[in-house]
Amino acid sequence: EVQLVQSGGGLVQAGGSLRLSCTASGFTFDDYTIGWFRQAPGMAREGVSCLYTTDSTSYYKDAVKGRFTISRDNSKNTVYLQMNNLKPEGTAVYYCAADLQQEAWNYCLGYGDSPKIFRLWGKGTQVTVSS
Numbered sequence: 001e002v003q004l005v006q007s008g009g010g011l012v013q014a015g016g017s018l019r020l021s022c023t024a025s026g027f028t029f030d031d032y033t034i035g036w037f038r039q040a041p042g043m044a045r046e047g048v049s050c051l052y053t054t055d056s057t058s059y060y061k062d063a064v065k066g067r068f069t070i071s072r073d074n075s076k077n078t079v080y081l082q083m084n085n086l087k088p089e090g091t092a093v094y095y096c097a098a099d100l101q102q103e104a105w106n107y108c109l110g111y112g113d114s115p116k117i118f119r120l121w122g123k124g125t126q127v128t129v130s131s
Contacts (some may be wrong), residue, residue: 002026002120004096009125014088016065022096022122029053029072033104034079036070037115038092038127045095045115049081050108054085059108064090087122093124 008020022034032053040043047072050059058070069082079096097118098104107117 002093004098004120004122006094006096006122006125009127010129011128012086014086014129014131016086017082019083019129020094020096020125021078022080022098023076023078024030026054028077029074029098030107032098032100033108033118034070034110035097035099035104035115036081036120037095037097038090039095040051040092040125043092047108048094049055050105051079051083052105052108064069083127086127086129088129090127092127094127095124096122115122 003025005023007027007106008018012018033050035050036048037045038048048061048064051072053071060068067085072079098120099118103117106112
């Protein structure tokens with residue numbers, strides 16, 4: 001079965017760190033765009049970071065630049081989101097997503113309207129940052 005398996009998340013104090021993992025099952029990440037998204041209660045889902053695996057180009061939302069890092073471990077077929085200096089406004093459910101379409105990377109660059117262009121999604125993991 002083709003799926004994305006997420007792990008990580010939890011409760012952390014402001015200024016702390018967490019690492020989220022997203023493992024591909026039933027396929028490999030080669031040539032995929034991998035996206036990390038978050039959704040706070042009552043808010044729309046928003047893109048946080050993306051990785052274009054073809055050339056390892058990454059993208060970050062301005063609010064997380066310098067604090068979050070997206071990376072890939074080919075041997076584990078896993079993409080990570082290292083989150084440092086977390087802030088209370090980062091409290092949300094975090095999702096990873098993957099798609100082969102160029103439109104998925106275009107969305108990360110701001111040229112798309114909806115994250116639904118990504119067709120494969122993980123189940124999400126809660127990140128809570130206390131002040």
